[in-house]
Amino acid sequence: MFERDYLIRLLAQAGLVLGKAMGLKEQRKQQEALDVLDEFLGRELRLRSRLAIGLSDEDLLSMLSVTGSPNAESVAIVAAFLQREADLFADLGREEDSVPRYEKALRLHLYALRNGMEVEGWNTRGSIDELLTALSAYEMDALTKKAIWPWHESEGRFADAENVLYELGEDEAVGAEEGDAFYARLSELDDTALEEGGLSREEMEEGRKQWSALMKENELA
Template identity: 35%
Template sequence: MYRKDYLLRLVEEMTQMLSKVFGLKQQKKHTEALWEIDEMLSRQFRLNSKLLHSLSPEDIVQLFRNGEIVEADKLQSAARLLEEEADILVDMDKQEEGNTLFVKVLHLYLSASIHGGDPRLYDLPHRINDLLKRVRIQELSDATEHLLFTYAVQEGKFASAEDSLYRLLGREALDYEIGKLFYERLLALQPEVLERGGLPLIEVEEGLKEWNERFSHGIDPKITRC
């Protein structure tokens, strides 16, 4: 009950603050908008923008870890503030800084989702999809790409998961067992589920066969399928 009440208060305060920031952005009062975001970070999470800019996304996730549990809804709330900050930076013609922050936010959103974040708080799936259109997928870190792969599987987006799998393979950033397990798990699903995920049964069977042949023949793991 306490957690639910806390989240309700947090989301209500976030909604009010984001509405205020939107108004400041419309007036081109970017500095004031950034102040509002930083003040919210400090009040709710005892963090500040400068610190979060200096940390890796993996380190930020650790800040929201309580023992073995990642406080996913707090994490996605902080990420939502950073996303708004990134948008302001882009609006201020600080493209590189803003885009770098967008990539970090994507990592945080993916982590929040994978660790059980409530997708309804800020329409998390929509926010992730929007960021995937804004960032350069090929430039994601291996860690973020692994999260994207896991998220795509979790959401039943199997074609996207396979694309992510082969990007990691092209970087030699995963081993044989991950891909093998991916295809074998898909074979246990109903054909209509695979169809909805964009990867029909015949493609799953072909994918597993090709995956096994790559490694059994000692083929250099270079990307060919996407």
């Protein structure tokens, strides 16, 4: 009961801090807002923003773990804070600071969804949509693309998933067998499901041929 009460209080306080930071943002006090967010992370989670960005996703999740498993509330808070920090840095024209935060926040949100760690009252899916929009103007790194690819597929956005797969293939960040498995999964769907996901069966088969050709090109390069 004590732990649950603590987590409820932590979420409530985090929400208040996010609100305060957004109020400062509207007043064009971006640096003050950044200080408010970072101070809360340091006090409540013993985690500074710069450290969160510097750690690998695995090491960050390990820091947010209790008895071996990442704490859903802590993951939600860190993802939300990084996203708002990214907005603030974007306001300041500091893309070198905003983009990595957008990407890290997106991967954390996607991790939470994949592992059934959504926190009640925190709009994880809405945050993911916001982050994808914010990142649409940038070239995302392969780690982020690898997180987005299965997300698109699981949401039935097969054309989007295929586009990300090709980007990963061009980056040589996935192997032939991963793409082959993707097309095998698509081939088992009926035509209606494929079309709702943005692909006709003919487009899917043509995509499979192009994927095979790309993999052969990579082997010869």
